[in-house]
Amino acid sequence: MSKKSPCQIIKYVYSTLLMLFCGTIILGAVFTGQTDLAHEVHPAVAFVVLLIGITWLTMVEGGQGAIVGLGPVDGELFRESHPNTYRCTSTVHKGDNLDRYLLGRQFMVILIVFCIEMSGAPLGGVELWGFPTWVTNIFLTSGLAMILFTCMVGQLNSEINGSHSMLDYSK
Numbered sequence: 290m291s292k293k294s295p296c297q298i299i300k301y302v303y304s305t306l307l308m309l310f311c312g313t314i315i316l317g318a319v320f321t322g323q324t325d326l327a328h329e330v331h332p333a334v335a336f337v338v339l340l341i342g343i344t345w346l347t348m349v350e351g352g353q354g355a356i357v358g359l360g361p362v363d364g365e366l367f368r369e370s371h372p373n374t375y376r377c378t379s380t381v382h383k384g385d386n387l388d389r390y391l392l393g394r395q396f397m398v399i400l401i402v403f404c405i406e407m408s409g410a411p412l413g414g415v416e417l418w419g420f421p422t423w424v425t426n427i428f429l430t431s432g433l434a435m436i437l438f439t440c441m442v443g444q445l446n447s448e449i450n451g452s453h454s455m456l457d458y459s460k
Contacts, residue, residue: 308442324411325407347443351447355451355456356387374456405435
């Protein structure tokens with residue numbers, strides 16, 4: 290493993306703390322009933338929908354990187370070692386199935402992100418744990434916390450993992 294520069298370490302720590310802060314305040318808004326779904330149904334339902342949505346989004350985003358990345362790779366190289374991956378990729382890379390998958394995946398991502406937003410995005414005028422209004426305006430009212438949480442937890446890490454570990458991710 291290569292040695293990280295102090296600047297990289299600061300970025301990693303800052304990014305992780307920001308992600309944890311955003312996740313915490315989103316869950317705070319959920320459990321205090323200040324999101325659409327938590328207000329209309331129940332905070333536990335909103336939490337479950339948020340958890341399932343983020344998990345599903347990671348599978349969809351990581352799967353895309355793995356499936357697209359394995360396109361030019363000869364399937365016979367991993368037929369024995371990764372039989373499930375071989376079956377999946379041989380079906381997806383037949384004809385125009387990959388184009389159909391990518392188009393359908395876009396619609397699925399829209400649906401998933403809509404469900405995540407409905408369960409985790411706060412209602413207007415949210416007040417949380419005595420935070421100053423400017424903090425809730427920056428992170429909750431503007432949607433910045435939801436954007437960062439969804440991208441950092443549900444999309445970016447799984448895309449990177451899916452593209453670096455294609456055979457294992459597409460099982």
